[in-house]
Amino acid sequence: MSTSIVITSGKGGVGKTTTTANIGTALAMLGKKVVVVDADTGLRNLDLHLGLENRIVYNLVDVVEGTCRLKQALIKDKRFDNLFLLPTAQTKDKTAVTPEQMQELVETLKKEFDYVIIDCPAGIEHGFENAVAGADKAIVVTTPEVSAVRDADRIIGKLEAKGLEDHQLIVNRIKFEMTKKGEMLNIDDMTDILAIKLLGIVPDDEKIVISTNRGEPAVTDSTSKAGQAYKNIARRLLGEDVPLMEMETEETGFFSIFKKLFRR
Amino acid sequence: MDLFKLFSREQPSKDVAKERLKLILIHDRANVSPAFLDMLKSEIIRVISDYAEIDERGLEIKLTKAGEEGINNPALIANIPIRKMKESTK
Numbered sequence: 444m445s446t447s448i449v450i451t452s453g454k455g456g457v458g459k460t461t462t463t464a465n466i467g468t469a470l471a472m473l474g475k476k477v478v479v480v481d482a483d484t485g486l487r488n489l490d491l492h493l494g495l496e497n498r499i500v501y502n503l504v505d506v507v508e509g510t511c512r513l514k515q516a517l518i519k520d521k522r523f524d525n526l527f528l529l530p531t532a533q534t535k536d537k538t539a540v541t542p543e544q545m546q547e548l549v550e551t552l553k554k555e556f557d558y559v560i561i562d563c564p565a566g567i568e569h570g571f572e573n574a575v576a577g578a579d580k581a582i583v584v585t586t587p588e589v590s591a592v593r594d595a596d597r598i599i600g601k602l603e604a605k606g607l608e609d610h611q612l613i614v615n616r617i618k619f620e621m622t623k624k625g626e627m628l629n630i631d632d633m634t635d636i637l638a639i640k641l642l643g644i645v646p647d648d649e650k651i652v653i654s655t656n657r658g659e660p661a662v663t664d665s666t667s668k669a670g671q672a673y674k675n676i677a678r679r680l681l682g683e684d685v686p687l688m689e690m691e692t693e694e695t696g697f698f699s700i701f702k703k704l705f706r707r
Numbered sequence: 708m709d710l711f712k713l714f715s716r717e718q719p720s721k722d723v724a725k726e727r728l729k730l731i732l733i734h735d736r737a738n739v740s741p742a743f744l745d746m747l748k749s750e751i752i753r754v755i756s757d758y759a760e761i762d763e764r765g766l767e768i769k770l771t772k773a774g775e776e777g778i779n780n781p782a783l784i785a786n787i788p789i790r791k792m793k794e795s796t797k
Contacts, residue, residue, distance in 0.1 A: 589727060589728055592728055593731060593732065593735065596732050597735065600736065622721075624719070625720070625721050625722070626719060626720045626721060627720075628721045628724055628725060629721065632724075632725045635725075636725065636728050636729060636732065
């Protein structure tokens with residue numbers, strides 16, 4: 444049984460592409476055959492996150508238009524033999540692909556792969572319709588900011604209107620220190636406001652910048668906290684019961700003991 | 708910095724964020740603008756005024772989250788102070 448999952452968000456810049464790259468890679472590390480599909484036509488970026496930007500010859504639009512066969516457009520990952528990328532076009536206009544064509548493409552991919560992970564463009568325009576067309580389930584990515592949460596709610600509404608009832612939330616870029624001080628929305632606030640099942644939380648991690656710079660997803664770095672969070676998320680997708688990451692930040696030294704004493 | 712916070716009565720910003728979000732999402736979900744609520748208010752005043760004398764300034768109309776179960780279904784709540792019923796309706 445293969446599954447197609449669309450990674451979506453309302454607001455841009457919340458980490459959809461990072462999430463797609465990391466979940467895809469993590470599932471491949473867990474032995475699944477995975478293809479990550481870039482559905483953000485015009486603004487392709489998933490190739491950069493995976494470090495595969497130099498290998499692209501054909502893309503999703505070429506496949507749909509019949510310029511090449513699907514096999515020719517699929518790029519095998521450098522690190523994992525069972526991970527593939529289907530890049531999108533950088534120049535073609537966003538209307539080059541129809542939702543019907545996208546749905547057909549995803550169905551074809553599902554015959555070959557265990558997981559088809561689709562990176563959706565931000566917002567609720569044409570690109571959203573395409574990316575969602577062939578998806579069995581959706582993952583909504585948000586950050587703990589008012590604008591990102593509001594836009595996430597809009598997307599959840601859109602997903603429900605499309606009949607995609609199977610959707611879960613990832614809260615990205617949580618600053619544990621700020622959450623503890625009450626200066627950032629916490630997980631309970633978010634699930635309370637959005638009324639959606641929580642799939643996972645990802646801490647704000649400077650290492651993500653380094654991973655993206657290098658084109659190596661954080662899950663391949665065993666010291667990255669965000670990478671660990673994404674690995675947990677991938678295991679949850681496989682049906683494992685993995686607890687949420689601890690909110691505690693490592694505090695050492697005399698002052699931290701002092702602070703702990705006075706904490707309720 | 709933290710020491711100052713201990714003595715201030717400022718509400719943590721996440722609580723402010725939560726309150727603002729709750730209110731805005733109710734309106735987003737129902738697709739209701741403040742202008743629409745105003746329109747609704749004047750219509751209600753017009754209809755009710757046929758039957759009762761009401762305190763127009765005390766009239767309050769708002770959207771709230773409905774009960775426990777249906778979080779996605781907001782409720783329209785009107786608080787209409789009645790001064791007295793009109794003679795013709797008795």
